[in-house]
Amino acid sequence: MCGIAGIVGKSNVNQALYDALTVLQHRGQDAAGIVTSHEGRLFLRKDNGLVRDVFQQRHMQRLAGRMGIGHVRYPTAGSSSSAEAQPFYVNSPYGITLAHNGNLTNVEQLSREIYESDLRHVNTTSDSEVLLNVFAHELASRGKLRPTEEDVFAAVSGVHQRCIGGYAVVAMITGYGIVGFRDPHGIRPIVFGQRHTDEGGVEYMIASESVALDVLGFTLIRDLEPGEAVFITEDGRLFTRQCAENPSYAPCIFEHVYLARPDSIMDGVSVYKARMRMGQKLAEKIQREWPEHDIDVVIPIPDTSRTSALEMAHHLGVKFREGFVKNRYIGRTFIMPGQKERKKSVRQKLNAIDLEFRGKNVMLVDDSIVRGTTCKQIIQMAREAGAKKVYFCSAAPAVRYPNVYGIDMPSAHELIAHGRSTEEVAQLIGADHLIYQDLDDLIDAVGEKSKKLQQFDCAVFDGKYITGDVNDVYLQRIEAARNDAAKGMSPVASAVIDLHND
Ligand SMILES: O=P(O)(O)OC[C@H]1O[C@H](OP(=O)(O)OP(=O)(O)O)[C@H](O)[C@@H]1O
Ligand SMILES: NC(=O)CC[C@H](N)C(=O)O
Numbered sequence: 001m002c003g004i005a006g007i008v009g010k011s012n013v014n015q016a017l018y019d020a021l022t023v024l025q026h027r028g029q030d031a032a033g034i035v036t037s038h039e040g041r042l043f044l045r046k047d048n049g050l051v052r053d054v055f056q057q058r059h060m061q062r063l064a065g066r067m068g069i070g071h072v073r074y075p076t077a078g079s080s081s082s083a084e085a086q087p088f089y090v091n092s093p094y095g096i097t098l099a100h101n102g103n104l105t106n107v108e109q110l111s112r113e114i115y116e117s118d119l120r121h122v123n124t125t126s127d128s129e130v131l132l133n134v135f136a137h138e139l140a141s142r143g144k145l146r147p148t149e150e151d152v153f154a155a156v157s158g159v160h161q162r163c164i165g166g167y168a169v170v171a172m173i174t175g176y177g178i179v180g181f182r183d184p185h186g187i188r189p190i191v192f193g194q195r196h197t198d199e200g201g202v203e204y205m206i207a208s209e210s211v212a213l214d215v216l217g218f219t220l221i222r223d224l225e226p227g228e229a230v231f232i233t234e235d236g237r238l239f240t241r242q243c244a245e246n247p248s249y250a251p252c253i254f255e256h257v258y259l260a261r262p263d264s265i266m267d268g269v270s271v272y273k274a275r276m277r278m279g280q281k282l283a284e285k286i287q288r289e290w291p292e293h294d295i296d297v298v299i300p301i302p303d304t305s306r307t308s309a310l311e312m313a314h315h316l317g318v319k320f321r322e323g324f325v326k327n328r329y330i331g332r333t334f335i336m337p338g339q340k341e342r343k344k345s346v347r348q349k350l351n352a353i354d355l356e357f358r359g360k361n362v363m364l365v366d367d368s369i370v371r372g373t374t375c376k377q378i379i380q381m382a383r384e385a386g387a388k389k390v391y392f393c394s395a396a397p398a399v400r401y402p403n404v405y406g407i408d409m410p411s412a413h414e415l416i417a418h419g420r421s422t423e424e425v426a427q428l429i430g431a432d433h434l435i436y437q438d439l440d441d442l443i444d445a446v447g448e449k450s451k452k453l454q455q456f457d458c459a460v461f462d463g464k465y466i467t468g469d470v471n472d473v474y475l476q477r478i479e480a481a482r483n484d485a486a487k488g489m490s491p492v493a494s495a496v497i498d499l500h501n502d
């Protein structure tokens, strides 16, 4: 998951895009970028680092223009080199820049096609640069000097026919406008909204999560449907079109578990409320399967599990206490690139308040257990703080299978629950008792109040990949290419062939 944003405004959009990326920072901490367009010229700034580190005042001053797009990156393909920071650029046709959240599963075939049939050159190993070239080729093949919305939507249909995987995209066509589109299963999220300027004009924004619209004073119009595209012209006219032949809703359920901010509304569902229902269902499971429990206190593992832990404690009728204090200057550990960094960060990030643990049977609650980095250390910290018994609860089911649609979990063997029973995981992490949410309960927690959400991409829990093209051979290939050890090898840095960027 990365964060994407695009704005067509009535005055310079650089500051608004910067603010939007700051709000979306939880979706990617590795690199950030913004490109704006002014009188047919593009202005780009992108690099590795957090938003606040990448953009200095001199960069902001250069980013002139009333429309632009931005990106915060968490790599799932290629390398984490700054050459793969987004947005990406191609000069033909029109000058197109693109920012992508997701991951393509047929990128090897597409790369071949781009070179052999489309006669295009791609200079990095990023799937997003491939996606940009597919879109550019489809738009070029319309053969128009001045593209209309019909041409843009036809190009998106071409992308849907060729690309497989998860993708939520914003792309800027220099001199024409900004297009946003979503893959035909709606795996990755994307919304759009509007705000009125004091002069009575309307500005439009496209973003990964509604919280970015909220914070910038835009009102949410709606989510893009799976397969749908929205095109906003530079002069502020908005068009939408369904561009896929057989679209179906199967959004990634992990957005609700961990990725998204709780104050976002996704596909009509409040992430906050979905997490509360996860907590309630966990409490019901404990009451059902362990009615004689002796839990003295429920303690969340900050940050993401707070919402479900509070609700779980309430429904269990057990005290809720904040037993861990989080260092507000440390970001999310799960989306850090290497295991060494992740491990170190847990200790730096969380510290126990001993008096909440001493002599008690504590139930620690996290939103999920993925590699087990967090829970192993946290359980040890709880014991060191004097807990009598340490129980552990996960608001998501066991993560047993890789993700291939935009979350960096490529290697089954790095997942602590892969091929292991709940008891085996409990032993490995050192818990006296471990409880996972049932998948049906998670699905109900997210979808029960929604008519359109009957299906989700739950591949990390059940191994069923919604795009139908993911088999063992593919999984072995990405595991070999992207496991932690492989990523740790020094990458052959791609040269930056790009717009001026300093
Ligand atoms: O089993 P693991 O591999 O450790 O992954 C799971 C943990 O990682 C995430 O926390 P993170 O620190 O990324 O973010 P948060 O502050 O939003 O909870 C998640 O909330 C779990 O705590
Ligand atoms: N997490 C994402 O959405 C990543 C987007 C893209 N696959 C990249 O690696 O840059």
Ligand SMILES: [Mg+2]
Pocket (backbone or CB within 6 Å): 301, 302, 303, 304, 305, 366, 367, 374
């Ligand atoms: Mg966490």
